[in-house]
Amino acid sequence: MDRVRRLIEAQAAYRLSLYGEGVGVAVVDSGINDRHPDLKGRVVYSYNYLTNSSDAADDCGHGTHISGIIGGTGEASGGRYQGLAPRCHFVSLKILDSRGNGDSVSLIRALYWLMEHGKEYDVRIINISVGGRVPQERMRTELIQAVEEAWDAGFVICAAAGNQGPARASITVPGTCAKVITVGSSDDELAIPVQGVRRSHYSGRGPVSAQVRKPETVAPGAEIRSCRADFERAGNRFYRVKSGTSMATSVAAGSLALLLSGEPHLTNEQVKTRLRTGCRSLGLAPNHQGWGEIWLPGLLKQT
Secondary structure: OHHHHHHOOOHHHHOOOOOOOOOEEEEEEOOOOOOOOOOOOOEEEEEEOOOOEOOOOOOOOHHHHHHHHHHOOOHHHOOOOOOOOOOOEEEEEEOOOOOOOOOHHHHHHHHHHHHHHHHHHOEEEEEEOOOEOOOOHHHHHHHHHHHHHHHHOOOEEEEEOOOOOOOOOOOOEOOOOOOOEEEEEOOOOOOEEEOOEEEOOOOOOOOOOOOOOOOOEEEOOOOEEEEOOOOOOOOOOOEEEEOOHHHHHHHHHHHHHHHHHHOOOOOHHHHHHHHHHHOEOOOOOHHHHOOOEOOHHHHOOOO
16 A cells, blocks of 8 residues: 555545545455454444444455455554555445355345435445456346446446456456546556456457546555455455456546545446546557546646
């Protein structure tokens, strides 16, 4: 996270005293271990859609890791691995099991709950660092419809481009949704483990259709050291390294939490416009980088 903050120049926000305060981020994932020193006291609501209970413990580690990227305080590292928006708060909606597997039904349920209750918890951003192929046309249609309805309800939605690149049109669902902010990895020339095999150039590429270019933006996603969910197990440390467009998506969500803490009046469409004009081009093809890499000085230029 120290590398990520330098790359996207997060100090541009901190110089303006922007730390994500007042911005709720819904993490629809594998849960969050809020006993981690960097996340303690930050989860205002949690629910487990796998067991239909409030016990949303993170037995996978994915959700805790991306939450640390979005807004960990860095308490356990003396600030070194601080997340991007350390004063934001979280709603944790668990849809993934201990192996990181989930289904469209749980994600759809979580989205409709957010449409009904999210604003009670000041949720402005929904982070969906999950994705895959949904072969059943009916389920794919229902999922995209739910995501679009959540966007229309005013939420800023960041969805992963997926790790199935670099083929054309390789973005995974729900990152294929035309309305949301789909995020790829800006550093996918670095090889990372993808389904047990080390691969580079893994970030999902667009377009989604002749009319819809994707992704909207990219962010660092390789070798990100962030919060470890099972840090309490003997021999484990507070942090671990993970890679992929899941991590890149969380970088985007944390950056947008900083933006919204300074300009809370912005609508999700205005946030998207700010990305269009404020990202930094990496000189890559549009179906790889979208509008470019997340860059805080550009996003905050009107703050």
